[in-house]
Amino acid sequence: MTLSPAVNLNAHVQGKGFPILCLHGHPGSGSSMSVFTQHLSQRFLTLAPDLRGYGNSRTQLNFQMTDHLIDLESFLDRFQIDRCLVLGWSLGGIIGIELALKFPERVSGLILLATAARPRSSHPPISxxxxxxxxxxxxxxxxxxxxxxxxxxxxxxxxxxxxxxxxxxxxxxxxxxxxxxxxLQTSAAAYRALSTALKAGYNRLEELQQIQCPSLVLTGAADRHITPESSLETAQHLKNCQWQCYPNTAHLFPWEIPDQVLSDIDCWIDRHPQAVSSIKGSGKEK
Structure with missing residues (x-):
C-alpha cells in the first residue's frame, strides 16, 4: 500500500515552554481548542493544528484516518518537537491514543476528553x-x-x-x-474518512496496555456521542490513569464547565510533572 504524503497542517500556536499538542474532534478545527490553549499557553507551548480535511488544512482527496498520524509526525518534526503532552477531544482523543501507540517515545502524557478506545454511542435517531x-x-x-x-x-x-x-x-x-x-470548514473527504472508519469498527482496548505514560480521561455523564461507560472502559485499560466523570454535562462539556475542567487538568499536570518533561521518566522539565 502506498503511503499518503503528509499534509502541511495549518497550526494555531501560542505560548512557550514544554509543548502540548491539542487535537480537535469532528467537525472541528484547531481554533475550537481555544478553551484549552488560551489557558495552557500561559505555562506551556500549545499547538493546535487543523487536522487534514478540517479548518484551513484543506484537501479534496480521499484519505484514511491513519493518514492523520503521517501528518502529525511531519507536524512535530516541522516544529522540532521530540516529546509532547497530547490533549485530544473526541476524535482527537482517538488520534492521540494512536500517536501514543505508534510513537511512545514522543508522547509524555495523554489527556483524553469525551473519547474512548472502543467508542460507543447512545445517540437516538435524528429527525x-x-x-x-x-x-x-x-x-x-x-x-x-x-x-x-x-x-x-x-x-x-x-x-x-x-x-x-x-x-x-x-x-x-x-x-x-x-x-x-x-x-462549514469540514471537508467531504473528512466525513468520508470518519464514516469509513466507523463502519469498519474501532477497538484498541487490548493495545492500551502498551501505553506507559500517565493519562487523564475526562467525560460527561450525559454524553450520547461517546458514552461515559466506554470512556471508563478505556481508563480501566490504561496503566497509569485517572478518570473523572462530570455530572449534568455531555459531549461538549469543556464548553459547559470550562473553569472546572481546566482546574482539574492543571491539578493533574502538577501531580504528574513527568507528563511535561522532555526527559522520559523525569519529573523535572528540561
Whole structure:
C-alpha cells in the first residue's frame, strides 16, 4: 500500500515552554481548542493544528484516518518537537491514543476528553425537525450569541440537547465562536474518512496496555456521542490513569464547565510533572 504524503497542517500556536499538542474532534478545527490553549499557553507551548480535511488544512482527496498520524509526525518534526503532552477531544482523543501507540517515545502524557478506545454511542435517531431546529438555532446564535430566546425556543429543541446539558450563555458563546465555522470548514473527504472508519469498527482496548505514560480521561455523564461507560472502559485499560466523570454535562462539556475542567487538568499536570518533561521518566522539565 502506498503511503499518503503528509499534509502541511495549518497550526494555531501560542505560548512557550514544554509543548502540548491539542487535537480537535469532528467537525472541528484547531481554533475550537481555544478553551484549552488560551489557558495552557500561559505555562506551556500549545499547538493546535487543523487536522487534514478540517479548518484551513484543506484537501479534496480521499484519505484514511491513519493518514492523520503521517501528518502529525511531519507536524512535530516541522516544529522540532521530540516529546509532547497530547490533549485530544473526541476524535482527537482517538488520534492521540494512536500517536501514543505508534510513537511512545514522543508522547509524555495523554489527556483524553469525551473519547474512548472502543467508542460507543447512545445517540437516538435524528429527525428532520432536529436538523431544522439545529440550523435555525446555530444561525441565530451566530448572529446574536447566547440570546436567551433562541436558546429556549430552538437551542433546547435542537441537536444541541445531546451535545450539552447546561444551556448556559457560556456554552452558547463557544458554539457561536467555533461550532458553525468548524462545521462549514469540514471537508467531504473528512466525513468520508470518519464514516469509513466507523463502519469498519474501532477497538484498541487490548493495545492500551502498551501505553506507559500517565493519562487523564475526562467525560460527561450525559454524553450520547461517546458514552461515559466506554470512556471508563478505556481508563480501566490504561496503566497509569485517572478518570473523572462530570455530572449534568455531555459531549461538549469543556464548553459547559470550562473553569472546572481546566482546574482539574492543571491539578493533574502538577501531580504528574513527568507528563511535561522532555526527559522520559523525569519529573523535572528540561
Amino acid at each position: 428532520w425537525q432536529d436538523n431544522l431546529y439545529t440550523g435555525v438555532a446555530s444561525i441565530l446564535n451566530t448572529l446574536q450569541p447566547s440570546w436567551q430566546w433562541n436558546i429556549d425556543t430552538f437551542g433546547k429543541r435542537s441537536l444541541y440537547r445531546y451535545l450539552i446539558q447546561q444551556h448556559s450563555s457560556t456554552a452558547y458563546r463557544y458554539l457561536a465562536n467555533h461550532a458553525m465555522s468548524a462545521y
